[in-house]
Every structure is written in C-alpha cells, then in structure tokens.
Amino acid sequence: MTPDPFELLAQWLPANDAPERPLMTLATVSADGWPNARTVLLSEWSAEGFAFHTDARSRKIAEVDATGRAALMIPLFSEEASRQLVVQGTVEAVEPEEEATVFAARPAYLQTLAWLNTPEFAALPDAERVERWASFQRENPAPAPPQTWTGRRVRPQRLLFWTGTPDTASRRVSYTRSGTGWTVEILAG
Numbered sequence: 001m002t003p004d005p006f007e008l009l010a011q012w013l014p015a016n017d018a019p020e021r022p023l024m025t026l027a028t029v030s031a032d033g034w035p036n037a038r039t040v041l042l043s044e045w046s047a048e049g050f051a052f053h054t055d056a057r058s059r060k061i062a063e064v065d066a067t068g069r070a071a072l073m074i075p076l077f078s079e080e081a082s083r084q085l086v087v088q089g090t091v092e093a094v095e096p097e098e099e100a101t102v103f104a105a106r107p108a109y110l111q112t113l114a115w116l117n118t119p120e121f122a123a124l125p126d127a128e129r130v131e132r133w134a135s136f137q138r139e140n141p142a143p144a145p146p147q148t149w150t151g152r153r154v155r156p157q158r159l160l161f162w163t164g165t166p167d168t169a170s171r172r173v174s175y176t177r178s179g180t181g182w183t184v185e186i187l188a189g
C-alpha cells in the first residue's frame with residue numbers, strides 16, 4: 001500500500017496529454033443546501049489537484065465559488081478491474097495561462113461550444129443553431145478563449161480508491177490529508 005495517493009493516481013489516470021479526457025461527476029451544494037451534480041471533463045491533474053474548465057456564468061461556478069468545496073467521482077472501467085475514484089476537496093481558481101493552454105488543446109467542437117453555449121443560442125430554432133454553428137467555425141478556425149472561459153482546481157482533502165474484481169469483494173483505500181502527509185485506511189467496498 002503506497003503512503004502517497006498521487007503514486008496511485010499515476011497508475012489509474014491517463015496522462016494529461018492523452019487526447020481522450022476522463023469524464024467525472026462534479027458534485028456541488030447550492031447556498032440553500034441542495035446537492036447538484038453534472039458531468040465535466042478532467043482537464044488535467046497534478047499533486048495540486050484536479051482541474052475542470054467551464055463557463056464562468058454557470059451554476060457550478062457560482063456554487064464552488066460560494067462554498068469553496070466540491071466532490072468528484074471518476075469511473076474507470078477496464079477488462080481487469082472496475083475502479084471508482086471519489087475526491088472531496090477545496091476549490092481554487094487555475095492560473096490564466098493554464099486556462100489558455102487547456103482551451104487550445106480542446107477539439108474544435110468544444111472550443112465552439114465555449115463561445116456559443118448561451119441561453120439565447122439554446123432558444124434558437126434548430127436550423128438557425130446549425131447555421132450559426134457552421135458559420136462560427138468557418139469564420140474562427142482557431143478561436144481564442146472567450147472571456148467567460150474559466151477553470152477551477154479541486155485540491156483533495158480526501159481520496160477514495162474503490163476497486164472491484166470478479167474474484168473477490170470490492171474494497172476501498174481511503175487517503176485523508178493529515179498535516180503534511182496522509183492517513184491511509186482500508187475500507188469495505
């Protein structure tokens with residue numbers, strides 16, 4: 001059992017430059033206590049935490065900025081094992097240079113989405129949504145990030161590594177921050 005959860009993360013998660021980004025459920029709580037969850041891409045991870053990128057006007061940003069907290073769940077299924085990583089952490093802004101680098105690495109579809117994903121655009125008739133989408137892409141082959149593009153990093157306070165295999169009971173390894181290190185516990189699945 002490694003005392004350092006980041007060693008385990010390096011085995012579980014694809015490299016940050018792998019084009020296929022893992023999906024994660026980002027869970028937040030509203031000011032009046034309602035839990036909320038949605039799927040986002042894991043943009044990149046490091047010992048500092050797990051970054052996602054989104055629209056600054058979104059509900060998720062209002063909620064993480066108000067509470068400073070979030071949880072993530074990343075499912076990772078392979079032929080040899082099913083895995084689930086659950087993270088609880090505090091939330092901080094990512095650096096503007098990192099926001100620009102992540103935007104540049106996003107496929108054209110997601111870059112266009114970052115520009116056009118507004119309530120006004122969503123309300124347009126389908127034919128107009130298709131026509132405006134195509135003309136944006138024609139006129140902006142390499143768009144810069146819009147002002148609304150933003151990133152946040154979830155700095156883990158607790159990580160739970162769940163593993164299930166068909167030949168024995170699933171179990172979890174829990175890492176909780178304690179001082180400069182981590183308290184490690186084995187838990188039932």
Ligand SMILES: Cc1cc2nc3c(=O)[nH]c(=O)nc-3n(C[C@H](O)[C@H](O)[C@H](O)COP(=O)(O)O)c2cc1C
Pocket residue numbers: 023037038039040041042052053054055058059060061
């Ligand atoms: C597969 C998938 C990936 C997604 N990735 C992102 C993402 O990386 N960033 C993002 O802002 N929204 C992403 N979304 C959309 C969000 O799930 C969500 O609908 C949107 O961001 C609005 O969330 P909010 O109103 O809770 O802030 C993704 C949705 C799906 C289904």
